Amino acid sequence: xxxxxxxxxxxxxxxxxxxxxxxxxxxxxxxxxxxxxxxxxxxxxxxxxxxxxxxxxxxxxxxxxxxxxxxxxxxxxxxxxxxxxxxxxxxxxxxxxxxxxxxxxxxxxxxxxxxxxxxxxxxxxxxxxxxxxxxxxxxxxxxxxxxxxxxxxxxxxxxxxxxxxxxxxxxxxxxxxxxxxxxxxxxxxxxxxxxxxxxxxxxxxxxxxxxxxxxxxxxxxxxxxxxxxxxxxxxxxxxxxxxxxxxxxxxxxxxxxxxxxxxxxxxxxxxxxxxxxxxxxxxxxxxxxxxxxxxxxxxxxxxxxxxxxxxxxxxxxxxxxxxxxxxxxxxxxxxxxxxxxxxxxxxxxxxxxxxxxxxxxxxxxxxxxxxxxxxx
Numbered sequence: 001x002x003x004x005x006x007x008x009x010x011x012x013x014x015x016x017x018x019x020x021x022x023x024x025x026x027x028x029x030x031x032x033x034x035x036x037x038x039x040x041x042x043x044x045x046x047x048x049x050x051x052x053x054x055x056x057x058x059x060x061x062x063x064x065x066x067x068x069x070x071x072x073x074x075x076x077x078x079x080x081x082x083x084x085x086x087x088x089x090x091x092x093x094x095x096x097x098x099x100x101x102x103x104x105x106x107x108x109x110x111x112x113x114x115x116x117x118x119x120x121x122x123x124x125x126x127x128x129x130x131x132x133x134x135x136x137x138x139x140x141x142x143x144x145x146x147x148x149x150x151x152x153x154x155x156x157x158x159x160x161x162x163x164x165x166x167x168x169x170x171x172x173x174x175x176x177x178x179x180x181x182x183x184x185x186x187x188x189x190x191x192x193x194x195x196x197x198x199x200x201x202x203x204x205x206x207x208x209x210x211x212x213x214x215x216x217x218x219x220x221x222x223x224x225x226x227x228x229x230x231x232x233x234x235x236x237x238x239x240x241x242x243x244x245x246x247x248x249x250x251x252x253x254x255x256x257x258x259x260x261x262x263x264x265x266x267x268x269x270x271x272x273x274x275x276x277x278x279x280x281x282x283x284x285x286x287x288x289x290x291x292x293x294x295x296x297x298x299x300x301x302x303x304x305x306x307x308x309x310x311x312x313x314x315x316x317x318x319x320x321x322x323x324x325x326x327x328x329x330x331x332x333x334x335x336x337x338x339x340x341x342x343x344x345x346x347x348x349x350x351x352x353x354x355x356x357x358x359x360x361x362x363x364x365x366x367x368x369x370x371x372x373x374x375x376x
Contacts, residue, residue, distance in 0.1 A: 005232040006264035012049050018228040019220050020050050027054050030213050036187045038201050041217035043192035044257035051156045065153045067091050072159035077168050081135040085142055089125040106145035109138045143178045146185045156188035161196035176207035219254030239275040258365045289370045296370050309334055310343040315371035320360045
């Protein structure tokens with residue numbers, strides 16, 4: 001079966017990675033010159049792909065141990081330590097028996113909780129959350145292991161702003177203390193909640209103040225992305241008109257995931273030797289929305305009527321400002337400013353809506369499009 005060049009999950013091979021030349025060169029330059037990096041972007045804009053692309057480049061791949069840890073799902077220090085330990089262990093295994101033995105030796109607080117592979121005889125990271133009884137101590141051991149590695153290390157922590165939401169006190173100070181003391185490791189702190197990352201790294205009140213260089217990941221240049229889309233169709237014996245590709249880019253304002261997902265679906269619907277037309281693209285989008293129809297209806301069923309009304313209003317506008325103003329409330333027939341204030345708090349906390357510089361949009365752009373079509 002022919003490979004789809006528009007990858008939407010998993011690791012992206014270099015030939016399917018679009019542009020980001022300037023961003024990747026800057027990140028590699030910063031890391032190899034001893035700097036930490038804080039990488040900000042909207043969710044699903046391509047942070048993970050960029051980091052993994054950089055990790056695959058020879059200058060990093062050949063000279064560093066690299067680790068990628070996603071902590072979006074974590075809610076406390078114990079979960080963070082478990083995820084970090086698991087990731088470091090999985091990187092140690094391909095490096096050979098000595099690396100694994102060093103890992104087990106370093107993590108004395110949980111070494112007895114590990115199982116053993118019957119084939120290789122090597123320890124396995126079969127550690128449950130409950131086995132990490134003293135997360136602060138285990139965290140110190142993990143950093144100690146990285147410090148003693150025979151090559152420098154780079155650790156990328158995705159959705160790093162989660163640590164600010166943990167119930168424990170002084171987690172930022174705890175992490176900053178370890179990171180400050182280790183000289184064999186550089187860090188990429190990636191996240192999609194810009195205002196939280198800005199507070200963490202740009203406010204004097206926070207331990208991570210000015211501890212990393214800022215990088216902002218925006219949309220890929222339209223002409224570059226359009227050329228990439230057309231080229232990938234051409235390489236696979238298909239045709240995509242530039243104007244059709246531009247329409248897709250414009251529809252999602254260049255947001256990487258939604259462009260990639262649409263192109264993935266459209267490519268799958270275009271036979272070899274065929275042409276991807278506007279009709280093909282419209283069918284692709286319809287199929288994506290239809291595939292999510294039950295899920296989106298389920299999301300709406302969890303909301304109050306006031307939350308739904310506000311969500312519909314924001315989806316209809318595409319990008320909403322001054323949502324408590326008399327004009328916005330009257331135009332969308334909302335109950336009151338107080339009801340809007342109450343509803344937006346819940347929509348934001350549940351990630352249905354995102355806010356930046358007091359501008360609001362539906363977080364999932366397909367969901368926003370589905371709502372607009374439902375209301376039409």
